[in-house]
Amino acid sequence: MRQRPRPKGSVIAALDIGSSKIACFIARVMDDEGRFQVVGIGHQAAIGVKAGTVIDLAAAEASIRQTVHAAENMAAEAMKGYPLREVMVNVPGVHGKSHNFNVEVHTLGHEVADTDIRRALSKAQDQAVVTGRELIHTIPVGYSLDGNPNIRDPRGMVGHNLGVDIHLVTGDTPALRNFATCIEASHLDIAAMCLSPYAAGLSCLVDDEMDLGCTVIDMGGGVTSFAVFQGGAMVYADALPLGGQHVTSDIARGLTTSIADAERLKTLYGNAMATLADENEVIDVPIIGEDDRTHPNHVPRSLLVGIIQPRLEEILELTRARLNESGVGQMAGRRVVLTGGASQIPGLRDLAQLILDKQVRLGRPIRVSGLAEAVNGPAFATTAGLLSYVAERSHEIPAAVTAQAAPGSLWEQVKVWFKENW
Ligand SMILES: Nc1ncnc2c1ncn2[C@@H]1O[C@H](COP(=O)(O)OP(=O)(O)OP(=O)(O)O)[C@@H](O)[C@H]1O
Ligand SMILES: [Mg+2]
Numbered sequence: 001m002r003q004r005p006r007p008k009g010s011v012i013a014a015l016d017i018g019s020s021k022i023a024c025f026i027a028r029v030m031d032d033e034g035r036f037q038v039v040g041i042g043h044q045a046a047i048g049v050k051a052g053t054v055i056d057l058a059a060a061e062a063s064i065r066q067t068v069h070a071a072e073n074m075a076a077e078a079m080k081g082y083p084l085r086e087v088m089v090n091v092p093g094v095h096g097k098s099h100n101f102n103v104e105v106h107t108l109g110h111e112v113a114d115t116d117i118r119r120a121l122s123k124a125q126d127q128a129v130v131t132g133r134e135l136i137h138t139i140p141v142g143y144s145l146d147g148n149p150n151i152r153d154p155r156g157m158v159g160h161n162l163g164v165d166i167h168l169v170t171g172d173t174p175a176l177r178n179f180a181t182c183i184e185a186s187h188l189d190i191a192a193m194c195l196s197p198y199a200a201g202l203s204c205l206v207d208d209e210m211d212l213g214c215t216v217i218d219m220g221g222g223v224t225s226f227a228v229f230q231g232g233a234m235v236y237a238d239a240l241p242l243g244g245q246h247v248t249s250d251i252a253r254g255l256t257t258s259i260a261d262a263e264r265l266k267t268l269y270g271n272a273m274a275t276l277a278d279e280n281e282v283i284d285v286p287i288i289g290e291d292d293r294t295h296p297n298h299v300p301r302s303l304l305v306g307i308i309q310p311r312l313e314e315i316l317e318l319t320r321a322r323l324n325e326s327g328v329g330q331m332a333g334r335r336v337v338l339t340g341g342a343s344q345i346p347g348l349r350d351l352a353q354l355i356l357d358k359q360v361r362l363g364r365p366i367r368v369s370g371l372a373e374a375v376n377g378p379a380f381a382t383t384a385g386l387l388s389y390v391a392e393r394s395h396e397i398p399a400a401v402t403a404q405a406a407p408g409s410l411w412e413q414v415k416v417w418f419k420e421n422w
Contacts, residue, residue: 005034006391011079012036014386015068015087015188016196017179019222019245020341022046022063023375023383024071024087028078034391037370040075042067043380051222051241052092052196054178061185068186086189088386089179091136093218093225093239095172096195098326099128100165100235107162112145112154120164121401128168134176135398136193137169141233167235169195191390192397196220197227198234199385202392204339204363204378205229213333216363217319217352218382219342221245224315226323230331238322240315244342247311254307255285255299271305272312272347278302312348316355337363341379 006012006029013026026040044067048059072084101124107116121138128135143151144163154162171193183190201216210229217226225239247270252262269283283304284296323332336358338349343362353360364377365384375383394400 005029005032006036008032011075011084012387012390013040013071013084013087014089014383014390015064015183016090016199016380016383016386017049017060017064017092017182018046018090018220018382019049019051019092019243020046020220021379022049022067023380024067025375025380025383025387026071026075026079026084027387028075029391036387036391038368038387039078040071040073041372041375042070042072042074043375043383044070046221048182049222051243052094052239053175054182057178057182061182064182065186068188084188086191087183088191088390089183089193090196090199090382090386091169091171091176091193092223093196093237094223094241095175096136096169096225096237096239097133097171098236098238099168099170101127101168102163102165103127104161104163107159109158109160112157112159112162114155116162117143117155117164118401120162121166124164124166124168125398125401128170130170132173133170134173135168136171136195137167137198137234137396138398138401139167139169139233139396141165141167141231141235167233169198169234169237171195192394192399194386194389195225195227195234195237196223196382197225197237197239199383199389200225200339200363200381201227201229201234201337201385202388203365203367203381203385204337206366207232209333209335209337212335213331214335214337215323215332215358216337216339217343219243219315219338219340219348220379220382221341224319224340224342226319228323228326228328228332230328230333235331236326236328238326240318240322242311242315242318243340244345246315247308247342247345250307250311251304252288255297255304256288257285258288261286261288265304266308266345269301269304270308270345272309272345272351274302274305274309278305308345309351312345312351313355316352320356334358336360339363339378339381341377343378 023043027036048056142165145159200218227237278301281301368384
């Protein structure tokens with residue numbers, strides 16, 4: 001299914017609520033093909049969010065409000081003074097769940113049309129809805145016609161039975177409700193939601209990677225989430241409640257220093273893998289709680305790396321285990337793209353290559369053009385991908401499927417009933 005491009009001049013906005021930072025990008029559609037340009041940016045440290053979950057409503061609300069205001073101010077001219085009305089919001093990987101369905105619908109020897117595909121998608125949606133979870137994505141990933149598999153696009157083809165493989169993603173309603181409360185406090189509507197690793201993939205992967213099979217791993221502050229792409233679609237996603245902040249707190253505990261100093265040491269001297277030179281290099285570690293910073297502890301750099309490496313190994317090993325259990329191993333291909341703020345630690349690519357036994361590259365948002373240097377790094381892959389999702393894949397929003405699958409006139413309803421039942 002394809003979607004119509006957004007009209008020229010329309011505004012789209014993305015709000016990425018992370019465990020470390022909250023970011024908002026506002027973009028304006030520049031041409032009739034739906035290409036857009038980012039015109040407003042806001043980002044700041046996330047307060048009130050931990051491991052992808054709201055832990056303090058008032059603090060999270062304030063962080064979101066300030067971030068959105070900053071982006072609105074920057075975009076004021078492009079928005080002609082109108083306030084932002086709705087935003088596209090991320091769903092942290094830990095609150096999402098993948099479901100795979102195969103649904104058959106009768107096409108009675110007619111040419112397959114978009115409506116037949118939507119009927120299949122809508123049937124799958126009905127099966128997936130359970131209390132406590134809500135639909136986030138409805139993605140057709142493969143088709144068969146009268147038992148012939150591997151049909152790339154069945155529209156226009158003639159057959160009696162259309163089979164659709166569907167990947168549905170649902171989200172944990174209470175967790176999402178808390179995000180919604182924070183966003184609505186800023187008088188913003190949620191246009192739709194998108195799973196964080198899906199957005200990260202949409203901004204970091206090139207077409208061939210999405211087609212041939214690739215796993216994107218978004219290593220953030222509190223969550224490491226991953227999504228498998230194949231045939232141009234996301235076929236699986238999962239997440240672990242672990243990220244760069246866990247590395248930082250391991251350092252703070254291990255070297256008896258403050259979180260702020262541990263973060264600095266990690267960024268300045270950290271490495272994912274030990275080297276021989278680490279033994280001889282000595283680094284200064286300020287002692288926690290002591291005002292006098294002139295007498296720090298002197299420790300070999302190897303001690304720091306020795307704290308970082310096991311935690312990163314743990315995260316990568318758990319990711320590997322989840323991918324193996326998922327049964328999508330073959331589809332995931334031989335390629336991994338690592339992104340997210342925590343992917344910036346030197347040596348992580350080599351460590352991931354070793355543990356995952358795949359070809360690994362580092363990813364940043366390459367599919368959204370015109371991003372300033374400060375926001376085109378891996379920490380903003382998800383934020384940028386939310387814009388790509390609205391611009392390119394709005395037809396995967398469950399509400400859009402339901403609206404378009406519901407037949408309009410009574411005559412159309414009768415036709416669908418006959419198709420379904422005879
Ligand atoms: N240069 C760097 N080297 C190593 N780690 C870094 C670097 N810059 C940022 N980080 C780490 O990246 C993490 C934040 O990443 P990111 O901004 O992607 O997280 P987030 O999106 O806010 O959180 P999440 O997606 O997990 O909810 C922090 O733990 C931070 O320590
Ligand atoms: Mg993130």
